[in-house]
Amino acid sequence: GAVVSQHPSRVICKSGTSVKIECRSLDFQATTMFWYRQFPKKSLMLMATSNEGSKATYEQGVEKDKFLINHASLTLSTLTVTSAHPEDSSFYICSARAASLNSPLHFGNGTRLTVT
Amino acid sequence: AQTVTQSQPEMSVQEAETVTLSCTYDTSESDYYLFWYKQPPSRQMILVIRQEAYKQQNATENRFSVNFQKAAKSFSLKISDSQLGDAAMYFCAYRRPGYGNKLVFGAGTILRVKS
Numbered sequence: 001g002a003v004v005s006q007h008p009s010r011v012i013c014k015s016g017t018s019v020k021i022e023c024r025s026l027d028f029q030a031t032t033m034f035w036y037r038q039f040p041k042k043s044l045m046l047m048a049t050s051n052e053g054s055k056a057t058y059e060q061g062v063e064k065d066k067f068l069i070n071h072a073s074l075t076l077s078t079l080t081v082t083s084a085h086p087e088d089s090s091f092y093i094c095s096a097r098a099a100s101l102n103s104p105l106h107f108g109n110g111t112r113l114t115v116t
Numbered sequence: 117a118q119t120v121t122q123s124q125p126e127m128s129v130q131e132a133e134t135v136t137l138s139c140t141y142d143t144s145e146s147d148y149y150l151f152w153y154k155q156p157p158s159r160q161m162i163l164v165i166r167q168e169a170y171k172q173q174n175a176t177e178n179r180f181s182v183n184f185q186k187a188a189k190s191f192s193l194k195i196s197d198s199q200l201g202d203a204a205m206y207f208c209a210y211r212r213p214g215y216g217n218k219l220v221f222g223a224g225t226i227l228r229v230k231s
Contacts, residue, residue, distance in 0.1 A: 034218060034219075041205070041224075042224070043222065043224050044161075046219075093159075093161065095161075104163065104166075105211075105219060109160050110160070
């Protein structure tokens, strides 16, 4: 079945550095990918919608210069947390959908980011 | 804007018994999709069941079934013969048709299964 691979699963970085998280669709072409952030025991909060070949659409309140999203190919989207601070520590999840209409959404395993 | 409400932050069920998780939503659309996702401690999001709004018949997947009341905008999940592996966070979600449309999640319900 369809699989979405997210890497890394865990990352620890120092405050002020940047971290890149990758989301790959392994056996289908994903024209649309979504990036979510989840706090402990809370719901998934949509950060942005990533469309292949165009700029990402960010949700209200999400800083686009802070969270850079690149969807350069039909199988890869990246989220870069720039100049990370401890408050950026969170669980980040990507999801991807194939191009066909009403195709299901597949989730990555998530990335636990800890900023020290 | 569409909203999804899960009014039960936590629920408990005895192993082998039945539990119902509630979900209501608000939309002005007539055609849409509803989902229940399970998130175990591994944090992997697992699709449990899906319902198309134009279908009157309630979706069923083995021990999982829904009670979809379109007029009331209610979409509850019933888990029969509960198992220890059912313990997880459950999210109700809404999506309009079309490949570009995002999922809107409810706040989630933590389900605990007692042995």
